[in-house]
Amino acid sequence: MKLDTTIIHAGTEPDPSTGAIMTPIYQTSTYVQSAPGKHKGYEYARSQNPTRFALEAAFAAIENAKFGLAFSSGVAATDAVIKLLSPGDEVIAAADIYGDTYRLFSKVFEKFGIKFHYVDMQNAENIRPFINANTKLIWTETPTNPLMNVADIAALATIAKQHHVLLCVDNTFASPYLQTPLDLGADIVMHSATKYLGGHSDVIHGCLMLNDQQLRDQLYFIQKSCGAVPGPQDCFLVLRGIKTLHVRMQRHCENGEKVAHFLRNHSGIGKVYWCGFEDHAGYEIAKKQMRGFGGMMSFTLADDSIENAIRLLSSTKVFALAESLGGIESLINHPATMTHASIPREERIKNGLCDSLIRLSVGIEDVQDLMDDLHQAIG
Numbered sequence: 001m002k003l004d005t006t007i008i009h010a011g012t013e014p015d016p017s018t019g020a021i022m023t024p025i026y027q028t029s030t031y032v033q034s035a036p037g038k039h040k041g042y043e044y045a046r047s048q049n050p051t052r053f054a055l056e057a058a059f060a061a062i063e064n065a066k067f068g069l070a071f072s073s074g075v076a077a078t079d080a081v082i083k084l085l086s087p088g089d090e091v092i093a094a095a096d097i098y099g100d101t102y103r104l105f106s107k108v109f110e111k112f113g114i115k116f117h118y119v120d121m122q123n124a125e126n127i128r129p130f131i132n133a134n135t136k137l138i139w140t141e142t143p144t145n146p147l148m149n150v151a152d153i154a155a156l157a158t159i160a161k162q163h164h165v166l167l168c169v170d171n172t173f174a175s176p177y178l179q180t181p182l183d184l185g186a187d188i189v190m191h192s193a194t195k196y197l198g199g200h201s202d203v204i205h206g207c208l209m210l211n212d213q214q215l216r217d218q219l220y221f222i223q224k225s226c227g228a229v230p231g232p233q234d235c236f237l238v239l240r241g242i243k244t245l246h247v248r249m250q251r252h253c254e255n256g257e258k259v260a261h262f263l264r265n266h267s268g269i270g271k272v273y274w275c276g277f278e279d280h281a282g283y284e285i286a287k288k289q290m291r292g293f294g295g296m297m298s299f300t301l302a303d304d305s306i307e308n309a310i311r312l313l314s315s316t317k318v319f320a321l322a323e324s325l326g327g328i329e330s331l332i333n334h335p336a337t338m339t340h341a342s343i344p345r346e347e348r349i350k351n352g353l354c355d356s357l358i359r360l361s362v363g364i365e366d367v368q369d370l371m372d373d374l375h376q377a378i379g
């Protein structure tokens, strides 16, 4: 089946008890057994839930994976991957990863004896000097949040395989509609399903997709043992969101392209970061590994000052000033004080994330309204 058909039908079978076309929300904590150990495959809902299983099948299908696992947030999915490791193990992570991924690594896991190296992955070769016998995982994000830097997934996967190291790709920004990292050699894909997969800004959710049975069993063990499982209502919302992923992403890409060019041609704007520009440093790689460039971008003002940035951020009427991204509605965000506030300022600046940077999640409204709104806010 083609991706657009898979997206609609993945994981959903008519409900066996009624034929309901939409997966029921199995709002239950436990399942009745006819005798001790005699049950229908469902014992306790932290370990098994039919709504979650349907969603996990859908997750697998849309990333072209064998297995999917659902978590109560993107951060919980990331947490599960790091729990595969032991004290003394080392991780090579992209230098400009999402702020709270950095916080989880540096403030939670470092004190358990896991060492993280933060490396600019725009050139895959940069990771080689950091690989040693303790390296167990490469963690990348592409395009990155919020600077839209691009990493070559296939090149990273080749290096990872040479050294028997796992490669995990945070695919939140692209969504599986634009990029399928497992097809490029990655071992694990992670999503904040809060974003494009859910698509409607009404749920916090995360997931992992992968092909290896042993790795899946280890991660399922962590999922049920640590308990960061999503509730069935949230699973239903994400399952429903996924069904329109392809049409939403098409419009995100169309609107994103127009807004990116509008900003670039506006005299009030300084630099625009969008990986669909032919002069973007990662354009050739993005063109090779992505099916479109998406609706995420960031920019600075020509008159670049924090005061002007804050004035713009407070002046939009269609773009809502809020954290998060990937929903149908357009959002505007100030990474330095919002999504990336957990990264120390020196680290942020070193990676190019300046105080006045503004991030947009371009939604699927009428694009002229979006450009008019930005135009009036730029002033």
Ligand SMILES: Cc1ncc(COP(=O)(O)O)c(C=O)c1O
Residues within 6 Å of the ligand: 073, 074, 075, 076, 098, 100, 101, 141, 145, 170, 172, 173, 191, 192, 193, 194, 204, 205, 206, 324
């Ligand atoms: C790229 C990226 N990865 C991971 C996360 C964390 O996901 P969640 O907020 O669902 O825990 C986010 C959240 O913004 C994100 O943007």
